[in-house]
Structures are given as C-alpha cells and as structure tokens.
Amino acid sequence: MNEKREEQGDRRVRRTKKMLRQGLSYLLTQKKLKDISVRELTDFVDLHRATFYVHYRDIYDLYQQIEEETVADVREILERFPAEKLTNSLYAIFLAMVQYIQENADLCRMLLSRNGDMTFYKRLEGMLQDKCVTDWMSLYKATTPQQREYCGSYIVSGCVGVMYRWLNEGMKQQPEQVAFMMEQMTRKGVGFLEEEQRKALVCPQG
Secondary structure, eight states, X not given: OHHHHHHHHHHHHHHHHHHHHHHHHHHTTTSOGXXXXXXXXXXXXXXXXXXXXXXXXXXXXXHHXXXXXXXXXXXXXXXXXXXXXXXXXXXXXXXXXXXXXXXXXXXXXXXXXXXXXXXXXXXXXXXXXXXXXXXXXXXXXXXXXXXXXXXXXXXXHHHHHHHHHHHHTTOOSOHHHHHHHHHHHHHHHHHHHHHXXXXXXXXXXX
16 A cells, blocks of 8 residues: 555656746746746646745756756666777767757746756767767778868757757757768868878878
C-alpha cells in the first residue's frame, strides 16, 4: 500500500512539473523570462502557488533546472559518439541530436527562445564546439590549432542555426532529412581542413 501511494505521489510530482514546464514554455513565446511571475504561471496552468514553491524557489530556478537537465541530456548524447565513430559518418550524431529536439520540442523551443536568457544557446554551442574541435577535428592533426578552431566555429554555428530554424518553423522535415542535410553541409565545410591537411602533408613546413 505504501509503495502504491509513493508511486502515485511520484506521478503527481512528474505531472505537476510537466504542467509548469509546458506553461513556462508557452508564456516565453509571449514575453521575456523576467516579465513572467509565479502567479501568472500558476494561474495559467491552474495550480496553486504553494504547489509551485514545493518544487522551485522562483521562475528562474524552474528555468535553470530545466536548462541543467537538458544540458546533461545533450552531453550524454555527445558522449555516445567518440571520435573513432565519427571518422566515416556524422549522420548518427546529428540524427540523435535532431531526434532529441523533436522529442523535447516544447522545452527546446523555450530554452532557445529569444525571450529566455540565451545561456542555453551559448552552452549548446560551447558543448558542440568542444566536441567538434577536441574529437572530430583531432582527425586533422596536420592542420593548425587556429584552422581547427575557426572551422569548428563555422560548423557549430551552422549546425545550431539549422536546428534552431527547423524547430521554430514547425519541424516540417523528418529528423532523417535534417540530419542528412547537416552532414552534407558539414562535410563540405570541413573540406577546408582536408585541403589544408593535404597541403601540410605534401609540403611540410620547415
């Protein structure tokens, strides 16, 4: 009996948090985070304010917890694909990222909204930049660190931009189509490093 009550309690907590997160996601399409009050959010999702404070200190705490959980999810996806898995194809990692966005569209739309604080956007770019430069770009050791950094920034900005546009235009294309486009564009972009590496190996400096 106690286990059943605990399970029901857990379900209620999950449902409550989901309602608050979905409510915040919607309100962020209308106004900036700093302009949303706890009362407005709880009225919108038809919950008592006291219920909100059981789980969160304020609106910023709710937002930050969502951001931290999403960052952890993205990091876990990236860690599934070490450099050796990216040698022949980037499609799998792009597909995993795009599918995650599709499955968590409301939260991702909220975190990438210009009405949020944009820290998630910057953190996402930072994680992808680290992954791109430290893992995949390490395959081009004959190029200079500066070339790898610049190429990584170019590719990451483009990939985040594609995912942002796809999400905010209603995800009309299938994840497989978006992942394929991202891979093709990235391959063409990294052609710069391939050419620089070829020249460095053919005509080593010194």
